[in-house]
Amino acid sequence: MNLRILPILLGLFTLWLSLANFALAAEPFARATLATKGTIYAGQQVEVDVDVFVPNYFLAAPQFPLFDLPGAVVAMPDDRGMNLSETVDGAAFSGIRKTYVITPQAAGDYVLPPVDIPFGYAAVPGETTQGRVKLPALRLTVTAVPGGADGQAGVTAAKVTITQAFDRNPASLRAGDALVRTVTVHAEGLAAMMIPEPTFEAAAGVQVYVHDPVLSEDRSDRGEFRGGVRKDTATYVFAKAGNYAIPAITVQWFDPTVGKTQTAEAPGAKVSVAAAPANATALAPPSPPPEKAPFDWQWWGAALLAVTALALLIRVAADLAGRIQAWLDEARMRRAQSEPTAFHRVDEGCRSGDAQRFEAAIDAWSRKTGNIPLARWLDRFADVETRAAFAEHQRLLYRSAQNTAQKANLLPLRTGLRRARRLWLEQTSDDEPAPANELPDLNPALGAEPREA
Structure with missing residues (x-):
């Protein structure tokens, strides 16, 4: 060996050791x-x-x-x-x-x-x-919100708007009619569950029935969260004729961008209820009452039984249809949440060649089956080629932005993951209990004895 290059080699070796120690220290x-x-x-x-x-x-x-x-x-x-x-x-x-x-x-x-x-x-x-x-x-x-009570939270959002709708004209009602009022509150930058419940009030003699609210989210075309939406529905029943006033619904909210309390309002409405039509009376002298026919108990009894039987038949048919629909929905949900469906998405991710799609699918499958961390599962059930292909995929997916044009070939993973899953199923089907049903029984047995503690 040429003695002149020996110091160079020793310097390079020392530099390599220092870089290796620095990487291990990170x-x-x-x-x-x-x-x-x-x-x-x-x-x-x-x-x-x-x-x-x-x-x-x-x-x-x-x-x-x-x-x-x-x-x-x-x-x-x-x-x-x-x-x-x-x-x-x-x-x-x-x-x-x-x-x-x-x-x-x-x-x-x-x-x-x-x-x-x-x-x-x-x-x-x-x-x-x-x-x-x-x-x-x-x-x-x-x-604390300026003007708030003891620093407690009110409604703090970028903007709050209220809209309302009636199912009919409030000025054209008759005694006994019902009026349905729907109030929708939209709050920008605030979750729907944080929107307060509006208060539905009515005058004396008017019955108000409030329905369960509907909560949803407002998202952009790209799926970005923009705000929460709360929809409340109330039914007003007017038993007597007269003029009534339905109060407005207001929501006070604090705008942090301007530091002021704002008010959003759904305006009230005036309701005019006319009397129910009365039976017309004859102007001529009343004629003698006709002779009453004897009451046919058998005909009315048969009619009552027929109506009752028809109502029971409709009730049973509706209940049966609801049970069948619920069973179908439960079966579809079970299938969508099953392990084979989750692994089918992994297989589709391999065939598509999309590393992000494959990563999301294999992560969801490993969480569902409890194989976390996935590397431990691969070490136990996958062959060397499959583990190497998966490591290469992980390296290209999570590494810093270097050689971005290089992409992992996911096709070798497809066959290897299938073999690993088949081996995993064979080894775990005999010694591990089946996963518990994630949905409650649709029709629990009546009168079942309670379990002992």
Whole structure:
């Protein structure tokens, strides 16, 4: 060996050792950021972005948990996580972001609890390392709504609108008629369950029947959440003739962008109820009453029995139709939520060649069957080629934005995953009980004896 190149080789070897030690020293970390800017008020919906970073790339996506935060409502939209990449002290990190939606109910300070976020990543390329990080202790300072009671939450939203509709003209009713009023409240940036229930009032002599509300979400064409929608329906029954007034329905809401309390209103209505038509009376002298025919008890008895039998038949037919429909709906739901259907989506993801679609399908199947982490299941049931193909897919999916033109070939995974699933079913069908029915029995047995504790 030429002695002149020996120092160069030793320098390169030392540099390689230092880089390897630096890569091994890199550790996963989490970061929490308050996405909602400005002053936070009680009742306002707040978005918190939580990022999880790992060196190299993920091999099992982070499991972001829902957590309890006293005095606040915590939710997580079903939106897919955002992939991130970042360089920290010269080391490349891959990250995934999820957004929590927190609605504080009163003024004060709120601190995120230190819950665990587990995941799998490639600390050493090609090998799965199980890791976990703590949710950062982000502090939220919530201010009371100006004019609110004891700092409690009212309605805090970007905008609230109310619309209403009547099923008929309120000025053309007769005694005994019913008037149906439908009130729809739309709140931008606020969940539907946080919209308060409107109050339906009526004057004396008017009966009001309030129906169950219908809650929904307003989303854009791209599926982005824009606000909540609450629809309430009430039926007014007018037993007597007269003029009545149906009060307006108002909702006060606080606009955090301008710092003022606004009012949305569904206007009241005036109702005019005419008397029911009376029987006409004859002007000529009344004629002698006709001779009454004897009452036919047998005919009326037969008619009553026929009507009763027809009503019972209609009732039984309607109940049978409802039971059949419910059974069909339950069967379709069972099939849609079954393990074969979930694995069929995995097979379709392989055939499509879409890495994102395949990742979502295999993640959903592993969660449903309890095979978490998936890498452990692959190590037990999959062959070497299948594990290598899956590792290559994970590397290309979660790595930082380098060689973006290179895509994993998912077709080798299709046959390998089928064989692994067949082996898994053969080994688990005899020693593991069948999964419990996720839906309650449609017709529980009457008079069943209670189970002993």
